[in-house]
Every structure is written in C-alpha cells, then in structure tokens.
Amino acid sequence: MNLALEPISTLRARLRGREICPRDILAAIRERVEELNLALNAYVHHDWDAAMAEADRADLSLPLGGIPVAIKDVISVRGQPCTCGSRILQGHVALYDATVIGNLRRSGAIPVGRLNMDEFAMGSSNENSFYGPCRNPWDTSRAPGGSSGGSAAAVAAGLAVAALGSDTGGSIRQPAAFCGCVGLKPTYGRVSRYGLVAFASSLDQIGPLTRTVEDAAIVLGAISGHDPADCTSVDTGVPDFAASLGGGVRGLRFGVPKEYFIPGMDPAVERAVRAAIDHLAHEGAEIVEISLPHTEHAIASYYIIAPAEASSNLARFDGVRYGHRAKDATDVIDCYAKTRQQGFGKEVKRRILLGTYVLSSGYYDAYYLRAQKVRTLMRRDFERAFETCDAILTPTAPSPAFKLGEKLDDPISMYLGDVFTIAVNMAGICGISLPCGFTGGAGARLPIGLQIIGKPFDEATILRVAHHYEQTTPWHRERPPL
C-alpha cells in the first residue's frame, strides 16, 4: 500500500490504530515528489523538515489529525514563500497564516509545500507560471488545467493526499477535470478569503482538490466557517458534509441546461457527460431540461469584472514593501513601471491593462456597471432554475486537457474554455467537478469532468450526488500512467 495514494478515511483509521504515524505519510509523499516532481513541476517549494516537525506534534484525535494537505502558492502560510507563481513575489515570505491554514491546523492537518499555478491565478493551463508549466500526469505534453494546475496534478499523481486550490472562474474545477480528480468550488462566503492573494475579490473562493468525494467533504468541512477577518464571509452553519454523503440520488431532480451543450465542444466530452446524466437517471434521479438564458454573456461579463478587480488588487505589487524591485530606476514612478514590467508575465499584464481600461474614465458605466447588471441576470437564471431542480449537471470544460502551448497566444480561445465554470462564480453558488469518463481512441486516455452545480450553501447536496455517482462508477479508481 502506498500511503500517498490512499484516501483520507483510510489514512485516518490507520493513524488512529497506530499502524502508521504522520511521518510515514509525509515520507511516502516525499518519495513520490522526489521521483515525479521533476516531470510534473507540481510543487514549486517545499520544506519537508518543517512539515515533519509539525507532523510529530499532530493531534491524531482531530478530524484531520496528521493528514498533510498541500497548498496552492496563492494562500498565505506564515514563514513560507508565497509567490503566486510570479516573479514579482520572488523572495517574499508570508508574515501570517491565512484563515484556512489556521482552520486546517485546528483540525490537525499539516499544510505542506507550495503548489504551482498560473501567475496570480490568471490562466486555464498553468502555463502562465514563473516556474514554468506544471504538466498533466495523464500526458505530460498536455496542460493540467489552471489556474490550480499544480494542485490538481499533485493530487491526481499521488504527490499529495489532498490540496487546496482557489477558483475565480473555474480554477479548481477545470484542472480537476483535466487531471481526473475531484475539485469543489464552495459558495461565495462559505470559506474565508483572508490570506488568499486576491485575483477577483468578488469571485474568489478557496476549495479542496482530492481524489475522492469523501475527501473533498472532509477537507471542505475543515476549512469552512465564518471569519470576522473577512467581511464577505457569511455567518451560517457548517453542516457535517462527510456525514451526509450516503443519501443517494433517488427522488432528486437534476436540471440539464440546454445552453451547456454547445457546438464545437469535444464529442467525447459530450458523450461522457450525457452518459453520466443517463447513469444518474438510472440510479433514480429525475432529469429535467432547464434554461440558463444568460449563459452566453457569462464570459463577456466575467472578463470585465475579474480583470477590473484584478487591476486594483495587483496595484500593491510595486516593489516598495516586498517582492521584486527593478534595479535601474531613476525615480519612484519609473521604479514602479519597471518593477511591474519585469515582475509580471504576459497574461497578468493583459488582464491588468484590460481591467484598467474598463474602469478608466468614461468606461465604467459601459463596462463594469453593465457587467454587474448581467451578473444579476445570471443569478436570477440560477434562482429560477433551482425552483425546479435540486442540482444542475453540466460538463466542466468543453474539451479535455489540451496540449501545452496550443492556446498560449490566443487568449480568447483560452477564455472561451471557461464557459461552463464561470457562471457559478458570477452567481456566487457552488460547484463540484469529478471524473465521468475518459477520451478513447489513439493517444493518451484523458479524463473528462462532470460538473454538479448546487444552490447557495448547499454543498451537502452536490457532494452527496457526486459521492453516489463516484461510488457507482469506476472512474475514480483510474490512476495516471506514471
């Protein structure tokens, strides 16, 4: 048995039975990281000694006692680098723990390592990383998805038991789909954003990437909860997600939005998702066709709101208080401009420019305000849909993992790939992606993701549906050929 590949429930039982100790799990992970990270580039930093020391102090009676959880390089862990995959934060050491890190520690978990990502979480391929792209464990010539590519690849390849990612427009769910693991974007306000380096503040959420739905439920339970340090965190009860997994799907009604099966989408994806829907119907769920009429405007409004907020959020990276500073500046204005020129990558610059433009004088009403209104329409779409169904079933992404470099200089085509995930962020609701099949034919078998979208703060239902689907299908047992 390789401990790095076991689900949390198994590890917990063995830890409590004193068959293994937390060190053993870390050692197994370390061994795999040393063996595979060179090829995958999932981790950009790790401090095994610190993790081992923390493992030795772990309280095994806690829900995640002794379980290592790997962390995306965008979440602040005191004393560790936090670089967001960017040159501009090279050398930066975080001064404080994000609230989710405190929550994990209180549950007994050990935060481990820093996972690769698209710079400042901007991207869908993990190619926009200062550290170079992370690679898809199913086919290392392909992208692991993004922006939480490192998180998905590490979990899928057994370089981590579980990982935290962040999702602004699909950045947890899309890489989970590409790498064949489970990724959950919680309802906005469910998980504290304090300590998550902001991309688009009104859309960002931290969530788990795991190999099983049960593990996602366990980690979500540990990181959730109201945080007075985050005004957008909602003070609502956190159910025992893991305890409510066994309810099955009989009697549930699932909506299938007609707008989510679009021309040009990969036929293998459509086939797999349709099969998954049929499977759930066969398991006793009722399937209804629904309409989310404003879906077509999702990407346009997202690519106004997210860059606008990002352009402001990323203004603080100026080389004054931390991070990279250009050497040859004549005065402070010049220093800013050169520091930011050297520190940010292409995609980040593109989005800063786009966001600055849409907020600039004379354009606010035409762009930002309109996008916020479209957001209202998208929320209403979902509210109306949820009057007739308990959850919504869609593909996670229109295609399986694409080749590295394939879309690098075609931002629009890259942006269009987020079409199925963005609406969930815009509406502030929750969604989960889990494997629902593989591409066939010649070449590598690539995983395909099923997205289940839930009502606000109803993660319990989508976890329950996902768990039932997972337990009645073989996909989650597949491992990448490493």
Add this chain to the structure above:
Amino acid sequence: MGTVNIDVAYVAHLARLKVTQEEVEAFGGQLDGVLRHIEALTRLDLAGIEPTAHAAPIHNVFRADQPRPSIPPSEALSNAPLAANDLFITPKIVE
C-alpha cells in the same frame, strides 16, 4: 462589430506598467479582440436591473474599535527590498 482601439500606452501608464512598442502593438490587438467580444454586452437591454456587487446580501459588517498588537518593525521590514532606520526606502519620490 466595430473596432475598438484601446490606447495601450495611456492605460499602461495608469497601471504603472512599462511597455515596449512591440507590446503596445501585441496587447493592443489582443485586447481589441477581447473587447470586441465584450461589446455584445453593450447591446443588452439592462434597464431597471440592479447591479450585483456582492454574492450575499449582507450589510454592516464591522469590527469593534479594539486595538490589537502590531508586528515589530523588524518583521514589517523583513520583506522590504530596501530599508534603513526602520523606514522603507524607495528611489526619490518626486511630487
């Protein structure tokens, strides 16, 4: 669809981002493409629709006026590219 002609140099200046002439051209083309895609929104009838700024309709989220310990100056300055006499040092600020 009409062509958008984003003034990359002006926007880059607002964003304090130095750009080369090649970048001005490359970004200009790409951003025009994105903006053309976004243009569709400007044709939507949004009369009477309230904007959504926050996902959750909550208000008055505050803290009490309770001081908490600060961090030592050495820690505040620990990530600074340049510091002296407990101050962050920058190239000369010209007003």
Add this chain to the structure above:
Amino acid sequence: MSPMKTDYEPVIGLEVHCQVRTRSKMFCGCRTQFGEAPNALTCPVCLGHPGVLPVPNREAIVRTIQTGLLLSCDIDEFCKFDRKNYFYPDMPKNYQISQYDMPLCRGGGVTLDRFSFPKDAQDSPCAAARKRVRLTRIHLEEDVAKSTHFETTSGIDFNRAGTPLMEIVTEADIASPEEAFAFLTALRLMLVQAGVSDADMEKGQLRCDCNVSVRPRGQRAFGTKCEIKNMNSISGVRRALAYEIERQIEVLGAGGRITQETRRWDDGIGQTSTMRSKEEVHDYRYFPDPDLMPIKTSDGLLDEARTRLIELPIDRADRYTRAFEVTEYDASVLASDLDMALYFERASSGASNPKGIANYLLNDLLSALTSSGKVIADCPVRPEALRDLVSLIDGGKINSKQAKEVFKEMFETGAAPADIVKSRGLEQVSDTGAIEALARQAIDAHPGPAQDFLDGKASALNFLTGQVMKLSKGKANPKLASDIIERLLRSR
C-alpha cells in the same frame, strides 16, 4: 497701472482632511498614535500585504455620522466604500479605500461666528454677518503613510497609514482668507468639542487643501482655480490664501492668465509656488470595494450617533448672551471650551448675577489656573464656591479687595468662601453707627482734606474714605463710608 484689489473677488472652497479619533485604525487593529517609532504601528493589513482583507472600524463610521449630524448634513440610508485607484508610495495598496458616490454625509454647513474670525477682523461687517458656508459632503477614508525625503531616496513610515480620515468638502462659498480662517476655527472647535477628532494641525490630524480663484467683481463665471497644499496652521491658511489671491490678481491685472495647478505654501518665506505645473491626469477608476459590504445607517449607526450629539459652540454662546446676559465676547470664550462652559453653567445655576460669575471666571479664575499650570477640569474651586463668592461681593458682605484674598485661599485650599470670610474676620462692616464714628475720627484728624472737599476738590473724599478703611482695617464697606463722610461734611 497695477490692478485694484477691490476690482476682483476671490472664490474659495476647502477640502478638509480630519483624522477621526479612534483607538485603532480604520481597517485593522493597529493603534492610532502620533509620534511612535517608525513602522512600529503596522501589521500585514495596513502594510497592504498579499491576501489581507480590511474590516471597517464601526466607531469611525459612527463618529463620521455624528459629525454629519452636528453639521446638519443629510445621512443617506445606504452608503458604501469604493476604491480610489492611484499609485503613490505612501499608499500601501496603491488604492485608497474611500467613498465615491454614496458618502456617509451630504450637504450641511458651518455658520461663521464673529469670534471665529481672526482678532483683527472681528469688527468687520463680514464677521458680524453670520455667514453660512455650505458643505458638499463628508466621507470616510483611510489616511496614507508619511514619507521623508532624502538626497536621492525617500523613506516611508506606515504608522499613519490606515488611520480613519474624514474628508469634509465645502462649496465654493468662502469669499476671503478671513472667512476661511473663521470656517476652520469654527469647524475645528466643533470637531474637538464633539470628541470626534483631536484636530491638531501640527500633528497633521487636521489638514486643509484650498481651491482658490479670483474673478472680476460682478462676473458670474469662476476664474481658473489653483489648489494650495501644505498649510500647517489655520493662520497659515489665511496667509497662503491672502498671498495667492494677490498673486492671481496681479497676474490677471497685468493681462496674464492663471494656469490651473497645484501650489505649495511655504510659510517661512510666505509664498506659494508651483508644485505640479502640468496636472497629472486624474483617472481614479473608482469602483465599489468588493471586500467591503454596504453600510446601512438606519441599522443602529444613526441612532447611536444621535445619542452623542452636543450643543454647537455657536448655539451655546447665543444661549449665554440670551439667558445670562453675558457679553457676546465672553459668551464665545466660555463656549469655546467645553469644560469651562460646563463649569460656568454649574456656577450660574440659580445665581442672581451670572454675568459677574462669567467675569470672575474669565479673569481671576483663568489667570489663577494659568499661573498654576492647571486646567479647568481640575480646578480646586468648585463652581458652587465661585457662585457663593460672587454673591458675597454682590451682597456687600466683602469688598472686591477682600474678595481677591478670599479667592486666593479658595484656590489654595478649596475651602468655602463663607468659611474663609468668617475665619479671617473679613466680614465687611456695614454698621452705620460704627462707620460714622470712624468717619468723624478721620475728618478730625485731617481737617485740610475735609476743607478741600468742601472747596470742590472731589478727590479729597477718596482720601478720607481711605482713612476710614485704614481705621477699620479694611472691613468697612467703602461705598457706605464714602456716603457717610460726604453727609457729615456737608452738614457742617
């Protein structure tokens, strides 16, 4: 020919930045304290570290609403915070959390009372006009850091960064440097008395930018304005405006044009000079701060602010002149110090001569406090004791010279005036028989002056009264003594 100053009229609007008095900063728990070691009052939040989030200080919001109520502003039900985006090294996030189109307070105004004007202008007609300067708005934002400039570098101290800051914006209602002075003096007094700010200009707790233009008298359109920065006292604002108005008139009079620009005041040489000649494009890209939730003032905030309302100093002074017949000047001095005003009100309660109390307070009591380095809050003389002292004088029980002696002891020991009078045997002699005996004695001893008086030399009476006082060891009622001497002499 040089232009006549009177051919032009100035138009002035002010933007006043005022630190709100709170214990902790606007969006984090760091203390707000002036004069600490550099960067000793910082944390990841006020340093703008990656991933931090702001949480608003409720007290700062309540105090801003309180200020708005005090200045008769309208308080909207819904307000919000916005981000004002611009790059400057003293801004940790390179955006300032501020309020754009939904500020906490709108409208309102400040009435300029005569004694808020500079001393040398208090007798001018505009000082008496009780002009009301209208406010545009008051919004709440965060203060920036402080930078120090060296030869080739600058140093930044983030202690001040994140201190709650109110911005009070006036309409262009101010017509002279003296009115600007009066506005700031009156405003400052209200802020301090309401406890919403310490408003110490030297500590930068109150800062003022002036927008000033001039136009030919009678012209409706505004002239081109300049913004003046860097004044660190109210009198500095007056001087800067006076200089700038004269400069603009001179330029226009010589056929020149005013360029819109920001000018810096140098108090040392008494001149303004160009700070930014070419105005940097201001494109602040305001948008609602997604990290902060809307403010609903009707949900507790407004009610709480209402419980903290105080009487405006100008209203208080008016009440004193009306109800206590105190002079306008004395009333404004009393009302300018809340502790003194409260002392005065306690002392005057039930008193027959509040004006006498005001006199005693503003003269004897204040000078005693000053020379002993005390403030009125720890005055050893209780207000009731001061009232008793004044009524002893008014009732003719002691004369003013004795009163000074009694007051001195009251101030030193805190004893009641009646007890001091008794223990010192100072009771004034108003017994006509006793005084008459002494008067005869004095007249007999000084026949010369007695004759002088009869010959028409009035001052001789004072001499004889003095003799009676001497004989009575100061206890005689001097008025009575003088009357008796005069009667005795005339009846001779």
